[in-house]
Amino acid sequence: MITARNLFVAVFLALASLLVAQSSVSDADFTLSWTAHPAYSLSGSDPNRVSYLKGAVAEWQKSYPKVKLEANLLSTNNTEAMAKLLEQAAQGRAPDLAQIDTYVLPRYLPYLQPLDGLIKAAGIDMKDFFPFADKIVRGKDGKVYGVQFTTDVRVLFYRKDLVTTPPKTWDDVFRVAKGLKDKGYDAFLFPAGLAEGAANTSLWGMFWGQGGELTDAGGKPVFGTGANRERMLNVLRFYKSLVDQGYTPSRVANYGNEADLNTEVAAGKVAMFLGGNFQVAQLSSIIGAEGMAKWGVARIPQKAGAKNATSAGGWSWGIFTKDPAKQKAAFDLILKAYVGTEGMGGWTSVAGYLPTRKSVYTSPSYKPDAYSELFKTILESDGRVRPPADIYPQISTEMETALSAVVSGTKTPEKALDDAWAAVSR
Amino acid sequence: MSASPGRVREDRGLALWLLPLALLCIAVFVIPVFQILRLSFSASTLMKAGKGLSLETYSRLFSSPDFLSIMLTTLIFVVASVALQVALGFAIALYLDHGRSQGYRGMLLVRTAVLAAWAIPGVVIGVVWKMLFSELDSGLVMSLVRLVAPGARPQFLSSPVPALVSSIVANVWRGTAYSMILLYAGLMTFPRELDEAAHLDGAGALRLLFRIKLPILAPLFLICILLVTVQTFNTFDMLMALTGGGPGRSTEVLALNIYKTIFTEFDLSRGGAAAMVLLLVNLGITWVYFRFLKGRAE
Numbered sequence: 001m002i003t004a005r006n007l008f009v010a011v012f013l014a015l016a017s018l019l020v021a022q023s024s025v026s027d028a029d030f031t032l033s034w035t036a037h038p039a040y041s042l043s044g045s046d047p048n049r050v051s052y053l054k055g056a057v058a059e060w061q062k063s064y065p066k067v068k069l070e071a072n073l074l075s076t077n078n079t080e081a082m083a084k085l086l087e088q089a090a091q092g093r094a095p096d097l098a099q100i101d102t103y104v105l106p107r108y109l110p111y112l113q114p115l116d117g118l119i120k121a122a123g124i125d126m127k128d129f130f131p132f133a134d135k136i137v138r139g140k141d142g143k144v145y146g147v148q149f150t151t152d153v154r155v156l157f158y159r160k161d162l163v164t165t166p167p168k169t170w171d172d173v174f175r176v177a178k179g180l181k182d183k184g185y186d187a188f189l190f191p192a193g194l195a196e197g198a199a200n201t202s203l204w205g206m207f208w209g210q211g212g213e214l215t216d217a218g219g220k221p222v223f224g225t226g227a228n229r230e231r232m233l234n235v236l237r238f239y240k241s242l243v244d245q246g247y248t249p250s251r252v253a254n255y256g257n258e259a260d261l262n263t264e265v266a267a268g269k270v271a272m273f274l275g276g277n278f279q280v281a282q283l284s285s286i287i288g289a290e291g292m293a294k295w296g297v298a299r300i301p302q303k304a305g306a307k308n309a310t311s312a313g314g315w316s317w318g319i320f321t322k323d324p325a326k327q328k329a330a331f332d333l334i335l336k337a338y339v340g341t342e343g344m345g346g347w348t349s350v351a352g353y354l355p356t357r358k359s360v361y362t363s364p365s366y367k368p369d370a371y372s373e374l375f376k377t378i379l380e381s382d383g384r385v386r387p388p389a390d391i392y393p394q395i396s397t398e399m400e401t402a403l404s405a406v407v408s409g410t411k412t413p414e415k416a417l418d419d420a421w422a423a424v425s426r
Numbered sequence: 427m428s429a430s431p432g433r434v435r436e437d438r439g440l441a442l443w444l445l446p447l448a449l450l451c452i453a454v455f456v457i458p459v460f461q462i463l464r465l466s467f468s469a470s471t472l473m474k475a476g477k478g479l480s481l482e483t484y485s486r487l488f489s490s491p492d493f494l495s496i497m498l499t500t501l502i503f504v505v506a507s508v509a510l511q512v513a514l515g516f517a518i519a520l521y522l523d524h525g526r527s528q529g530y531r532g533m534l535l536v537r538t539a540v541l542a543a544w545a546i547p548g549v550v551i552g553v554v555w556k557m558l559f560s561e562l563d564s565g566l567v568m569s570l571v572r573l574v575a576p577g578a579r580p581q582f583l584s585s586p587v588p589a590l591v592s593s594i595v596a597n598v599w600r601g602t603a604y605s606m607i608l609l610y611a612g613l614m615t616f617p618r619e620l621d622e623a624a625h626l627d628g629a630g631a632l633r634l635l636f637r638i639k640l641p642i643l644a645p646l647f648l649i650c651i652l653l654v655t656v657q658t659f660n661t662f663d664m665l666m667a668l669t670g671g672g673p674g675r676s677t678e679v680l681a682l683n684i685y686k687t688i689f690t691e692f693d694l695s696r697g698g699a700a701a702m703v704l705l706l707v708n709l710g711i712t713w714v715y716f717r718f719l720k721g722r723a724e
Binding site: 077079080083086087090107193194195249250251252253254256263264267390393394396397401402404405407408409410411416419423426 | 471473486
């Protein structure tokens with residue numbers, strides 16, 4: 001039974017616990033909320049990454065002993081995570097510091113704080129960043145609103161013991177694949193399922209290589225009209241031919257992300273595949289350094305006469321807090337762990353990503369793998385980021401569906417593309 | 427006839443006790459539903475709030491060939507899943523009931539094994555079945571198929587029709603336990619005298635089943651079908667992990683479409699409109715359920 005005395009005791013205890021909680025907070029100057037992707041956080045599953053980050057955070061904490069670091073995690077579903085973070089930002093609930101998938105960073109510009117002063121004070125020159133990493137983080141006012149600290153690049157992986165000269169054109173692919181198929185290999189694999197990896201790795205590079213554009217300067221979709229339609233159809237027809245001729249198994253329609261191919265690669269029946277540079281670290285841990293040594297890297301094969309092009313991704317840090325003290329603490333944290341010369345070299349080496357600052361490649365803190373120099377060359381000459389248009393997520397989703405439908409034989413390239421175009425245009 | 431003052435006081439007291447629950451329901455259900463309803467009539471995305479209200483989203487939704495194909499896929503998925511879940515659930519319930527009446531050992535183990543499938547989260551079930559249906563030579567189902575037909579290379583998940591069948595199989599595996607629990611509970615309350623009387627009259631097992639047990643259990647079957655139908659309409663987590671809705675859109679059911687529309691395309695208005703369609707379907711089934719329960723009570 002609820003009596004006045006019981007009620008009084010309950011209220012007293014609740015107030016007391018609130019006061020205790022408040023006093024523990026007031027011991028710190030402030031709390032810095034930090035939201036990161038699990039694989040980039042202190043809660044990651046890779047002990048080497050976690051050990052590196054714990055060391056970097058401990059170092060940072062020495063300079064900020066009275067700042068309480070509140071670490072939160074994004075969902076591992078990147079698209080969903082970015083959608084939720086954007087919603088938080090729009091409602092004024094964004095964390096002080098958050099990790100943002102770089103290609104969507106322009107959508108966060110209204111909520112992010114400029115970092116020019118902090119970057120300059122840290123002695124970092126924005127010209128040291130790859131051009132795409134500099135351009136994407138700038139607002140219309142020319143100010144820098146984020147720092148891209150990792151990048152990645154899509155390439156062709158090929159077995160050096162099976163393929164003497166990696167194919168440069170689609171015609172080369174068919175020629176090489178025929179011999180490989182006769183030997184019983186799955187000649188050419190690529191992600192063609194329902195995730196961003198399929199569009200980003202399998203479609204965009206070949207489409208851009210022909211001069212295709214997904215959106216116009218105003219951010220309106222243009223991939224399904226005029227010459228762009230023909231360019232996109234060429235890519236879809238290329239993949240359909242590979243499946244029809246038995247060079248690619250239709251089960252690639254189940255592989256939405258690049259890493260989904262790793263099991264097949266490890267099984268030893270794959271001769272070539274389209275993937276990302278980050279798979280070097282992933283595959284090395286599965287098949288070992290000796291197994292990885294069999295693999296070479298080359299540019300993505302293009303239609304005859306097309307230019308080289310590939311998609312460059314990566315993650316950025318953005319600061320949402322307007323409090324200058326928090327901004328400084330947040331920036332120093334990312335400087336120590338991810339962005340400074342030592343931080344970027346250390347993090348990209350331990351995690352298997354590529355630095356976004358050119359000078360880091362020659363820094364002692366960076367431990368390159370056998371492919372790093374080539375990845376850097378490809379990035380510099382062919383790298384391109386996805387358009388930051390509001391419509392991009394829909395374009396990507398619809399084109400993933402189209403590719404999956406073509407590869408599984410559900411639709412013709414024409415029907416699949418027209419359906420995707422109709423869905424985006426609506 | 428007016429209520430007595432004591433009854434009025436009692437009613438007021440009850441209403442007061444129910445007030446927190448009502449407020450909670452309004453906060454976590456009614457307000458979000460109205461918010462989704464409002465979004466469905468706007469042109470909102472996660473980036474931009476739409477201005478004004480119109481029927482345009484619904485017009486685009488119902489005229490979209492994708493939406494019609496998603497509804498057809500949903501219908502096939504739901505009808506096949508519900509029919510198989512209820513049929514298999516009843517078969518297992520009959521087996522358990524028979525085992526119990528005969529004093530077989532191990533019935534508890536069977537019940538636990540069946541219930542385990544129900545207790546496992548949908549995402550885990552999706553991942554497990556994705557591994558089972560792997561089209562590599564190492565896939566378990568593939569290995570079994572190739573024991574029988576060595577040259578066969580079935581495309582469990584990479585061809586539209588087999589992918590839908592595989593999705594239904596995984597969903598039936600997951601959901602059969604629920605039907606089994608409901609129907610087994612019904613069988614346990616079945617009067618043994620009727621069983622014995624039927625036997626004395628010379629009725630065989632099949633006649634006993636079709637002429638006596640099924641008619642008596644029919645109301646329970648209806649409740650079971652309605653509840654399982656609502657659950658199946660809302661299935662999304664398992665399919666997300668198993669097929670992601672692919673290949674193409676061949677396994678994209680309505681609940682999965684809503685998720686993808688909102689969280690990968692950021693389209694709140696279209697996602698909201700599709701969510702309202704799903705809500706109406708569920709409300710329709712719930713209405714039938716309550717009408718039925720009310721009819722039984724009267």
